[in-house]
Each structure stands twice: as structure tokens, then as C-alpha cells.
Amino acid sequence: MTNKIKTQTLDINKIREDFPVLAESMNRHPLVYLDNAATSQKPKSVINRMHDFYSKQYATVHRGVYTLSQNSTWECDLVRNKCREFLNARDTSEIIFVRGTTEAINLAAFGYVRKFLKAGDEIIISEMEHHANIVPWQLLSQEKGFKLKVVPVSDDGELLMDAYQKLLTEKTKLVAITHISNALGTVNPIKQITHLAHQAGAKVFIDGAQGAVHLKVDVQDIGCDFYAFSGHKIYGPTGIGVLYAKRELLEAMDPYQGGGEMIELVTFEKTTFAKPPLKFEAGTPAIVETIGLGPALDYVMTLGFDRIEAYEQSLLKYATEKMSQIEGLTIIGRAKQKDALVSFTLKDIHPHDIGTILDQEGIAIRTGHHCAQPIMRRFGLPATARASFAFYNTKEEIDKLVAGIEKVKEVFA
Amino acid sequence: MSQPSNVPEPQLDHLYQEVILDHNKKPRNYKVIPQPQLHSHGLNTLCGDEYFLFLNTSPEGKVTDIGFQGSGCAISKASASIMTTLVKDKTIEEVKILKDSFLDFMLKDGITASKEKIGRLKMFEGVKEFPVRVKCATLIWRTLEDALNNIHERKE
The missing domain is CATH 3.90.1150.10 (Aspartate Aminotransferase, domain 1)
Structure with a gap:
């Protein structure tokens, strides 16, 4: 362009x-x-691509030795790379396909927080979060004894940054904040939020369900550890979304679900896991939804x-x-x-x-x-x-x- | 895009009739009854409408006092207000018959309840043109059902 x-x-x-x-x-x-x-509604390029893929190219991914499956895998890999480009991630292994932002948050909660936080550790969220960015942390906190702290908002609907800074302590291990509030429209200063959290030694999860639709996202510039968005809000299909996470975190995290495709070697005694991203993508994925996400991202990137x-x-x-x-x-x-x-x-x-x-x-x-x-x-x-x-x-x-x-x-x- | 074929074409003035708007604006029996004999809390979890319902009855089984409070849309509030005016001074048996007739009228297909059975409640017929709003009209009647059965909490 x-x-x-x-x-x-x-x-x-x-x-x-x-x-x-x-x-x-x-x-x-x-x-x-x-x-x-x-x-959001869907452009013809998304609708036609999915229709054409089912009509002419559909097969499973990562398994078949036959050409149709290899092409299907190749097409999905292209979309993964497009997502990397869209978020400016370093590597395609940092792009995990999920059902949507909700699943991305659950993945981070169960794969990272469950493994690395101890009883008494603190998670900071904000008063303006969607239930999807409250409930998974709450469920884990109840089970594991983490403490959930909430950043209040002003009468205009802005995050109270002073209050946020006061909530950050050496016990804070994760800050999970939305990029844009779905209820108020507030755009949060996520780069500053991330910087402050990192100074306190906490990791940062950004809920980008609204943010990725309206603003250019550069995960390297923001510096966040996790960023998630949903395909269906960005003019793409339902049932597909992306979790971005830093490679070193994905290496250290536990798998979220067990099943096919996420393994390296399985015996009845032990299983070794595939490397990211496949480590987090158990089972046959939403292939055609993944394919449909490609032209949706093309559409916004072209505009x-x-x-x-x-x-x-x-x-x-x-x-x-x-x-x-x-x-x-x-x-x-x-x-x-x-x-x-x-x-x-x-x-x-x-x-x-x-x-x-x-x-x-x-x-x-x-x-x-x-x-x-x-x-x-x-x-x-x-x-x-x-x-x-x-x-x-x-x-x-x-x-x-x-x-x-x-x-x-x-x-x- | 069309409605499902069994639903009549919706018309706003069938939904927001004068009487309904009036009860929404000035709800009758809008009060808390302290230490009621029967009570329940009805909550529509999808839309957040919620009402608290209180009843007192006489030893002969008549509803001697009824009150409700809470928040919700015009349809749910008017339905609650109208319900309280109809139920007061009726026997519990009469109330149960009215409740069942109204719920059948609202929820079952092809029921054209006679005016004798549900009386003024026929005005809610227009709500059926807006299928997603039917639960607004029935919420308080479900809550009444629970109160009569000593169930104190309902979530829909």
C-alpha cells in the first residue's frame, strides 16, 4: 500500500x-x-473465503500426508503469520489460536497463573472489566488463595492511575486489564500500565477484545506479556481468536487442554508435549474459521x-x-x-x-x-x-x- | 429478514398500551410488607430485571395484602403492578387458577384465552408479538408462583 x-x-x-x-x-x-x-458484520471476502475453502480446499491440519491436508495446514500457517504481523509479535510460535478472548483468558489463567502464583499472591484487575476478565481469575483465586484487587474508575469512566500504582506491590504477580472498555468505551493507557506492572515484577495480560478492533496494536511496543482478541469482533468468524504470549512464557506454561495435536510422544506413563503454539492447541482446530480470520485482518490492515x-x-x-x-x-x-x-x-x-x-x-x-x-x-x-x-x-x-x-x-x- | 411465521407482525402500540404505560409510571401496591407471610425474589438473569414480592393471607386463605418492589422494564413493572391489583382479595385457589391461565396464555401456542378466565390480562396479548419480551410479562407471575410454594429465590 x-x-x-x-x-x-x-x-x-x-x-x-x-x-x-x-x-x-x-x-x-x-x-x-x-x-x-x-x-461485527462480515465482509464478502470473509464469507467467500470460507465458502470457497469448504468447497475446494478443506481437509484436516498437521496430520495428513496427502496434498489436500498439507495445503490446509499451509493456509492456516499463513493466517498465523498474518496474526503475528497484525500484532507485531516476534514469532509465529507466540500466536495461539483459541475460540476467542474468553478462552484466551482461561488459557492464561490455567496455563500460567495456576502454575506460577502461590497462595497470597495478588492479581490486579479493574472495575471496568468484562465478566470474562473477572471470573477466570476469581475461580482460580478461590481455589488457590490468590487475592484479587480492583483498580477503581473515575466518574468519567477513566482508570484511577494513582490508585493503580498504590495497589501494585511485590505481591502483585499479574495485572489483567482491558485495552478498551466494552461498556464505557474508555481506552486505557496500556503501555503505561504495563510499564508500571513490570517495575513491580508483575506480568501483564491485556484483554484486546475491543482494543484490537479499533486501534493499531503492537505487542512489542506495549511490552505486555499476553494480549488476546476475538475474530468475530474484528469482522471475522466466530469460534476463532488469538492469544499472544511471549515465547519464554509459553515454553514455561502448562498445557491448557490435553488431547491430539499438542503432544510430542505419548506412553501410558508419560506424555511429552509439542512446542508452542501446538502445545496449546489440543484437538482438531476451527480450521475454516482460522482461514476466515485471514481476509478479516487483511480488510482492516488494508483500510x-x-x-x-x-x-x-x-x-x-x-x-x-x-x-x-x-x-x-x-x-x-x-x-x-x-x-x-x-x-x-x-x-x-x-x-x-x-x-x-x-x-x-x-x-x-x-x-x-x-x-x-x-x-x-x-x-x-x-x-x-x-x-x-x-x-x-x-x-x-x-x-x-x-x-x-x-x-x-x-x-x- | 422476517419473523418466524407463527409470530404476528409486531406493533409497538400493542406492546406499549396506555394502561401498561400508566402502571409503569405509577405502579400500584409498590411497597415492602415487613415480615410478610409469603415472599419471593424473582430475577431475570439475562436482562437483570428483578422484583421482590410480599403477600399476607387471612386464615381463610384470602390474599389480604400484597406489595412489590424492584426494577425492570415497563412491561415487567406494569405486569407486576397489574398482577397485584388482580390478586388482592382473591383466595389462593383463585390466584393459582388465574396464574396458570395467564402463563398458559402467554407461553403456549394457539391459546386464545377467554376474557372470563384472564380478564384484563388479555391486554398482554400484544407482548406475544415480541417473543423476547414474553419473559418480562411472566417474571412476576413466576415469582408469585414461588411465593405461594414457599420458594424464596428464582433465577430465569
Whole structure:
């Protein structure tokens, strides 16, 4: 890609044509899809690649001596290398294929934390974590006697960095923090968080389920020990995701699951394990989902994160301005560094009622606790409504959202 | 994209009727009864709606007092409010028949309950046009069922 292309703005109409579902209608209205933080829509390149792979190239990986299987293995290896490039990892052995971010966190919890932490050691998470970045650490802590400490957030939804620094002690062995909050949109200073944790001698796990979708991730620059993301949030298939971990950690860690493909030699007395990444990939993997992840990453890398970020920030700015003008609407989460997502409440109208009425206008938003009950509790709310944007959304769609919210107010006037 | 064929085309004014909106705004019997004879806590874990329900009965088995508190969407709150107005002063036997008739009406296909059986509750027919919202209307009735059976916690 030349620099000239990179500096051009995105052609949103052309992009929208790449995502077939965006041309669908919903409840007699053109679909306005604003639930991208839950899962994103898929471009034709992903859909066609998976269809073609099943039609012409499908076979198992790492086992067959026959050509079809060797090609299948080769294609999956290419995607692994693409993931390495995407995260700027040093080596493909640092890219573990998992089902998604949730499995990546469980893998790190059971493969690393379970082995290397002792009773009394401390794990730091934050108040804004998704349940997936709370529950696995909690389960292990209960079993092994680790202590879970929580970094609080400000009224604007920003991590309180002073409080974080005070929580870091020589007992801290792991800091597990989200890159971007799915409930508030807050972008956390993960490089600084990592630096401080390393000074205290702790390892760092970054939940990149939202982060990798909206920001350029360079794991070497961040310096984190683990970084995870899900394919389905980054315009790829469900059932595939990536755990990045530093090679020396992967060497030292215990396998997460036992089974085929992750072994070197098996007798009834003893098993020796394959080297990373296969050590952590027991069983036949999600082959076609892995293949589908390739064109999804190609799509965002071709658009370029500088352009994606600039455009998505323009959507956020526009949505924030327009929605702030709606009387009775309160935006939850006003961090200075924020991703294109607006979590809100509307007077005393319950988010589910907002969601149902907007749905009748063809507008899909998320309502509820966003699998982040602790942060909802922090703001004294049982639930919020959330509109989350992708680079295929438009200002016209935000206008429709605003008109839809006005309609909600009319129904509940 | 179309709805499943057995579901009528949804219409918002079937869901958010005047009476329902009114009960949502001004819920009746919205109170805690201290040391109630019967009580339960209903929680819809998926959406977070939750209500506490309290009942007192007379020795003859009549509901003498009923109250609820909690939070949730307009449908669940209105359903709770309307339920309390209908249940008060009925015998427990009558309450059970009404509850079963309403739950059948909401949850089973092809049930067109007669007005005699469920009375004003027929207004919730419009909720069936929005299948994901049916559980909002039934939550408080499930909670009532539990209270009558001395079950104090329900999670759906």
C-alpha cells in the first residue's frame, strides 16, 4: 500500500457494499447496525473465503500426508503469520489460536497463573472489566488463595492511575486489564500500565477484545506479556481468536487442554508435549474459521488503523454532540480517550424498552449490563443502552438513532 | 429478514398500551410488607430485571395484602403492578387458577384465552408479538408462583 492511498479518507459507500447484511431491512426499515461491540458484520471476502475453502480446499491440519491436508495446514500457517504481523509479535510460535478472548483468558489463567502464583499472591484487575476478565481469575483465586484487587474508575469512566500504582506491590504477580472498555468505551493507557506492572515484577495480560478492533496494536511496543482478541469482533468468524504470549512464557506454561495435536510422544506413563503454539492447541482446530480470520485482518490492515481511527472518532464526536442535545439523555462514560461507543440512559425509561422501540425502527443496539455488572454497579445502574460504531456506520445512521430515541420519548411521554 | 411465521407482525402500540404505560409510571401496591407471610425474589438473569414480592393471607386463605418492589422494564413493572391489583382479595385457589391461565396464555401456542378466565390480562396479548419480551410479562407471575410454594429465590 502506498502512502498516497493511506492518506485518503475512507470511501464508506464502497465499504458498505462489501458487507452484504448492511443492505438488509429490519422491521420494514433499512437495517442500522449499531451493536458492533458485541459482534461485527462480515465482509464478502470473509464469507467467500470460507465458502470457497469448504468447497475446494478443506481437509484436516498437521496430520495428513496427502496434498489436500498439507495445503490446509499451509493456509492456516499463513493466517498465523498474518496474526503475528497484525500484532507485531516476534514469532509465529507466540500466536495461539483459541475460540476467542474468553478462552484466551482461561488459557492464561490455567496455563500460567495456576502454575506460577502461590497462595497470597495478588492479581490486579479493574472495575471496568468484562465478566470474562473477572471470573477466570476469581475461580482460580478461590481455589488457590490468590487475592484479587480492583483498580477503581473515575466518574468519567477513566482508570484511577494513582490508585493503580498504590495497589501494585511485590505481591502483585499479574495485572489483567482491558485495552478498551466494552461498556464505557474508555481506552486505557496500556503501555503505561504495563510499564508500571513490570517495575513491580508483575506480568501483564491485556484483554484486546475491543482494543484490537479499533486501534493499531503492537505487542512489542506495549511490552505486555499476553494480549488476546476475538475474530468475530474484528469482522471475522466466530469460534476463532488469538492469544499472544511471549515465547519464554509459553515454553514455561502448562498445557491448557490435553488431547491430539499438542503432544510430542505419548506412553501410558508419560506424555511429552509439542512446542508452542501446538502445545496449546489440543484437538482438531476451527480450521475454516482460522482461514476466515485471514481476509478479516487483511480488510482492516488494508483500510489502515490511522484511517479507521480518524473516521470512527468523527462518528463518536458527531454521536456525542447529537445525543447530548437530547433532553433526559445521560451518556455513561466520558473518558478523554474513548472508542466509538456511546453508553446511555434516557430518563427513567428502561434500556430494554429503548431497545425494543429502536428495533421497530430497524436500529439494532445493545441493552443490558454488557456482561460488566461491576461497572454498572459503580454507576448505580442496572443497565444501559449502548450504540457501538464500526467504520461502515454513517452520520445518517446516527441521525436515525437520534430520531429513534426521540420516538422512545414520545411513547413514554 | 422476517419473523418466524407463527409470530404476528409486531406493533409497538400493542406492546406499549396506555394502561401498561400508566402502571409503569405509577405502579400500584409498590411497597415492602415487613415480615410478610409469603415472599419471593424473582430475577431475570439475562436482562437483570428483578422484583421482590410480599403477600399476607387471612386464615381463610384470602390474599389480604400484597406489595412489590424492584426494577425492570415497563412491561415487567406494569405486569407486576397489574398482577397485584388482580390478586388482592382473591383466595389462593383463585390466584393459582388465574396464574396458570395467564402463563398458559402467554407461553403456549394457539391459546386464545377467554376474557372470563384472564380478564384484563388479555391486554398482554400484544407482548406475544415480541417473543423476547414474553419473559418480562411472566417474571412476576413466576415469582408469585414461588411465593405461594414457599420458594424464596428464582433465577430465569
